[in-house]
Amino acid sequence: MGVIVLLIIVSVVVAGGFLIAFLWSVKTGQMEDDYTPSVRILFDTEVKSTANRTIAKKEVNLVNHLPK
Amino acid sequence: MPQHCYHCGVDCDDSILWNDKVFCCAGCKLVYQLLDENGLCQYYDLTDMPGMTAKGHFVSDKYNYLDNEAIQEQLIQFKVGDQAHVVFYLPQIHCVSCVWLLENLHKINPGIIQSQTHFEKKEIKVVYQPSLISLKELVQLLAFVGYAPVIHLGGHDWLKKKKVNKKQLFKIGIAGFCFSNIMMLSFPEYLSNNAIELGNLRVFFIYINLLLSLPVLFYSASGFFISAYTGLRQKWLNIDAPIALAIAVTFSRSVYEILTQTGAGYLDSMSGIVFFMLIGRWFQDKSYDSFAFDRDYTSFFPLGVTVLQEGNEISKPLSELKKGERVLIKSDEMIPADSILISNVALVDYSFVSGENAPIEVMKGALVYAGGIQKGRAIQLEVVKPVGQSYITELWNSPLLKSEKNAEKSFVHPWSQYFTIILFTIAISSGIYWSIYDTSKIMPSVTAVLIVACPCSLLLTVTFTYGNVLRWLGKSKFYCKNASVIEAIDKIDTIVFDKTGTLTNHTETTLAYEGVPLSNNEMLAIKSITKESLHPLSQLIAQFYFSKVEGIVEVNKIENFIGKGTKADSSEFEVLIGSVSFLASNHIYINQQHEGSVVCLAINKQFKGVYKVNHTYRTGIAAVAASFKNRGYQLHLLSGDHPTEKNNLIQILGTDVTLLFEQSPADKLNYIQQLQSQGRKVMMVGDGLNDAGALQKSNVGIAVTDQSHLFTPASDAILAGEQISGLDALINYAKKAKLIIIFIFSLSIIYNIVGMYFATSAQLSPMVAAILMPISSISIVALSALLSFLYSSTIRSKN
Numbered sequence: 001m002g003v004i005v006l007l008i009i010v011s012v013v014v015a016g017g018f019l020i021a022f023l024w025s026v027k028t029g030q031m032e033d034d035y036t037p038s039v040r041i042l043f044d045t046e047v048k049s050t051a052n053r054t055i056a057k058k059e060v061n062l063v064n065h066l067p068k
Numbered sequence: 069m070p071q072h073c074y075h076c077g078v079d080c081d082d083s084i085l086w087n088d089k090v091f092c093c094a095g096c097k098l099v100y101q102l103l104d105e106n107g108l109c110q111y112y113d114l115t116d117m118p119g120m121t122a123k124g125h126f127v128s129d130k131y132n133y134l135d136n137e138a139i140q141e142q143l144i145q146f147k148v149g150d151q152a153h154v155v156f157y158l159p160q161i162h163c164v165s166c167v168w169l170l171e172n173l174h175k176i177n178p179g180i181i182q183s184q185t186h187f188e189k190k191e192i193k194v195v196y197q198p199s200l201i202s203l204k205e206l207v208q209l210l211a212f213v214g215y216a217p218v219i220h221l222g223g224h225d226w227l228k229k230k231k232v233n234k235k236q237l238f239k240i241g242i243a244g245f246c247f248s249n250i251m252m253l254s255f256p257e258y259l260s261n262n263a264i265e266l267g268n269l270r271v272f273f274i275y276i277n278l279l280l281s282l283p284v285l286f287y288s289a290s291g292f293f294i295s296a297y298t299g300l301r302q303k304w305l306n307i308d309a310p311i312a313l314a315i316a317v318t319f320s321r322s323v324y325e326i327l328t329q330t331g332a333g334y335l336d337s338m339s340g341i342v343f344f345m346l347i348g349r350w351f352q353d354k355s356y357d358s359f360a361f362d363r364d365y366t367s368f369f370p371l372g373v374t375v376l377q378e379g380n381e382i383s384k385p386l387s388e389l390k391k392g393e394r395v396l397i398k399s400d401e402m403i404p405a406d407s408i409l410i411s412n413v414a415l416v417d418y419s420f421v422s423g424e425n426a427p428i429e430v431m432k433g434a435l436v437y438a439g440g441i442q443k444g445r446a447i448q449l450e451v452v453k454p455v456g457q458s459y460i461t462e463l464w465n466s467p468l469l470k471s472e473k474n475a476e477k478s479f480v481h482p483w484s485q486y487f488t489i490i491l492f493t494i495a496i497s498s499g500i501y502w503s504i505y506d507t508s509k510i511m512p513s514v515t516a517v518l519i520v521a522c523p524c525s526l527l528l529t530v531t532f533t534y535g536n537v538l539r540w541l542g543k544s545k546f547y548c549k550n551a552s553v554i555e556a557i558d559k560i561d562t563i564v565f566d567k568t569g570t571l572t573n574h575t576e577t578t579l580a581y582e583g584v585p586l587s588n589n590e591m592l593a594i595k596s597i598t599k600e601s602l603h604p605l606s607q608l609i610a611q612f613y614f615s616k617v618e619g620i621v622e623v624n625k626i627e628n629f630i631g632k633g634t635k636a637d638s639s640e641f642e643v644l645i646g647s648v649s650f651l652a653s654n655h656i657y658i659n660q661q662h663e664g665s666v667v668c669l670a671i672n673k674q675f676k677g678v679y680k681v682n683h684t685y686r687t688g689i690a691a692v693a694a695s696f697k698n699r700g701y702q703l704h705l706l707s708g709d710h711p712t713e714k715n716n717l718i719q720i721l722g723t724d725v726t727l728l729f730e731q732s733p734a735d736k737l738n739y740i741q742q743l744q745s746q747g748r749k750v751m752m753v754g755d756g757l758n759d760a761g762a763l764q765k766s767n768v769g770i771a772v773t774d775q776s777h778l779f780t781p782a783s784d785a786i787l788a789g790e791q792i793s794g795l796d797a798l799i800n801y802a803k804k805a806k807l808i809i810i811f812i813f814s815l816s817i818i819y820n821i822v823g824m825y826f827a828t829s830a831q832l833s834p835m836v837a838a839i840l841m842p843i844s845s846i847s848i849v850a851l852s853a854l855l856s857f858l859y860s861s862t863i864r865s866k867n
Contacts, residue, residue, distance in 0.1 A: 004269060005269070005272060008253070008272075008273075011252075015249060018245075022241045023241055023242075026234055026238060027234065031237065033186045033187060034188070035188060036167055036185055036186060036187040036188075039164050039168075039187070040167065040171065043171075
């Protein structure tokens with residue numbers, strides 16, 4: 001039966017961890033805006049878009065230099 | 069073929085082209101070019117035509133006042149070394165593209181380190197380097213790409229509000245955590261005492277429960293105790309008083325049972341109730357963050373003015389403007405204080421102040437009033453009254469507005485008082501009963517009554533129902549300031565409308581031509597001439613002929629007389645367009661009298677006719693008025709405009725509506741006061757500064773707005789202009805809230821009777837309490853959501 005005491009303490013501590021996570025998220029304002037972050041994550045990062053552009057440019061250059 | 073501007077989606081022809089894309093105006097093209105140069109064209113891929121139209125004039129020195137140090141200090145949140153943080157409110161934010169562009173501003177200007185948008189609040193936080201980009205340049209950039217910030221000074225109230233909100237969430241989180249753990253640990257207790265032999269474990273569980281209930285009592289429930297205490301100090305038994313009593317009694321009895329080892333107490337029920345009630349409060353109080361309901365005149369006025377001192381233009385904060393100073397007002401700027409016109413002529417649009425439709429021509433030396441907007445070229449004024457004492461701003465100092473609004477107590481409070489009285493009667497009689505038969509059961513039964521019959525079901529019903537109703541109204545673009553507005557709506561019996569901007573649409577104007585029919589060539593000439601002038605009326609006439617005749621003819625000579633009219637020669641005609649006095653000064657006299665605002669036209673020295681400018685009435689006004697009258701509301705109309713529209717209005721509203729014209733803002737305020745002194749409960753529906761006093765004085769003030777809620781005076785609710793045709797349904801729905809509350813509350817009385825049976829017979833076991841509590845709470849919440857959803861079908865169908 002003694003193990004129940006241990007388990008209960010562990011379970012309360014784990015639940016307390018989630019409580020702290022919740023309080024932290026409220027404190028840092030994560031509950032205030034539920035739209036912008038969901039959109040922001042879908043934006044292409046800068047690095048990717050410039051990389052695409054350089055590749056595109058290279059292809060154009062290759063086409064120009066191909067023997068006709 | 070009709071085309072749409074690639075930037076903003078406005079209908080246009082293909083006269084402005086760039087990169088094979090069509091633009092409606094040079095402004096839109098410029099924005100596109102700027103984005104294109106900086107590789108930001110993804111803006112156009114994320115949403116079709118996301119931009120704000122750049123039509124109209126972009127006045128680059130509009131933000132000069134931002135160079136003033138004192139103003140900067142108020143706006144910048146904090147500054148460390150060469151880094152400053154500033155937050156702007158951008159009501160134009162509406163789509164993914166907006167977020168994307170605003171968060172990529174650093175690509176346009178290297179001085180911007182980071183920008184972060186907050187979609188719900190329509191705010192942007194910018195971190196920038198003042199050495200590379202000044203605050204003024206930053207605002208100009210935002211305005212250029214179509215997001216002109218709305219700048220308020222001295223108002224960081226939202227910061228305070230945010231803290232309150234967070235505290236509420238903390239309380240809910242902690243109560244929820246404790247409640248769920250206590251519930252879990254109480255489980256062995258529910259399964260009767262002897263089923264499982266737990267021995268010492270049982271004591272261990274109970275003491276953990278006691279420990280967990282402490283934060284609920286002292287932190288989460290603290291609000292109820294504080295509110296009850298302040299209520300009692302004012303000798304007023306509010307709804308929180310019996311709740312605080314029930315929490316205190318439940319806790320003390322539980323502690324007593326635990327210490328004497330006679331039971332496990334009711335800590336699970338107590339923390340559960342606190343948790344549900346906190347959620348209810350939070351649900352009801354969730355407000356519309358991006359709306360401001362408490363604006364006074366200062367929010368409408370510019371923050372800074374350009375003052376002329378010894379020939380130099382200096383920007384100054386408005387508050388430092390003194391009598392006798394000379395100010396420069398540019399096109400489309402607001403006149404900040406009552407002043408005398410120094411320039412020759414001004415064209416002032418008072419629609420905001422008085423509700424009059426057309427701009428008024430003012431001559432040198434005449435008085436111009438604060439709140440008017442200059443429509444012509446830049447003018448010089450000499451201030452004769454300080455800002456706070458101007459005609460329009462004086463309204464706010466009116467003694468009529470000093471009285472507290474909505475001071476009436478909610479109908480829930482008397483109920484909770486009856487409830488408390490009945491509760492005590494039952495508790496005492498049960499105590500007397502047991503004192504005769506079994507004295508050991510006195511305390512258990514009395515405390516059980518107080519535990520079971522706490523008026524939390526009443527509080528839950530009220531908070532959840534108002535929360536739901538507020539949300540459904542908000543979805544129909546009717547945004548109430550708080551729940552007490554819904555109660556106030558219920559009592560309304562008189563509705564007062566404003567005309568301009570409320571019943572009519574500010575943004576849509578129609579032009580009608582009355583006079584000798586014009587030939588095609590004549591119309592073509594007029595179109596070509598009016599197209600050249602930037603005057604709004606001239607532009608309106610050009611628009612009028614846009615669809616009527618094709619093409620353009622050459623115009624030889626155009627002379628614009630500011631504030632008077634235009635004189636022009638095309639190949640065939642000599643055209644005069646302008647005011648009556650302008651034509652008279654060219655020796656063309658008009659015999660007929662014309663009502664309202666007109667523009668006269670003469671061709672080859674012959675008077676041809678007039679153009680009448682009318683604001684169009686919103687659709688569905690007649691139906692709304694009829695519906696209100698059917699329900700027994702008394703309707704009134706107060707207009708600041710001339711009675712030219714009287715016949716039209718009688719047709720729309722009916723003959724039994726009181727129509728009053730040429731009402732000054734003070735008249736409107738007095739009229740509301742007069743109605744109220746007759747015992748009427750008045751709802752005022754208006755817009756603009758001219759209604760501000762009346763909106764504030766009325767029992768329910770509803771501000772109508774068309775454009776992204778930029779300018780709404782202090783009010784109780786904000787209504788989107790296009791929703792005015794559904795106002796009757798919205799008001800009717802708001803009135804249903806009380807019905808829903810009464811229904812659910814009578815249901816909860818049944819729960820109470822069941823609980824009372826257990827309590828008075830001194831049989832209330834923790835398990836009965838633990839079953840009753842969640843069943844009653846959850847069924848109340850669910851029923852409130854269901855009923856408010858069902859009733860909302862009338863307003864949802866209108867969307």
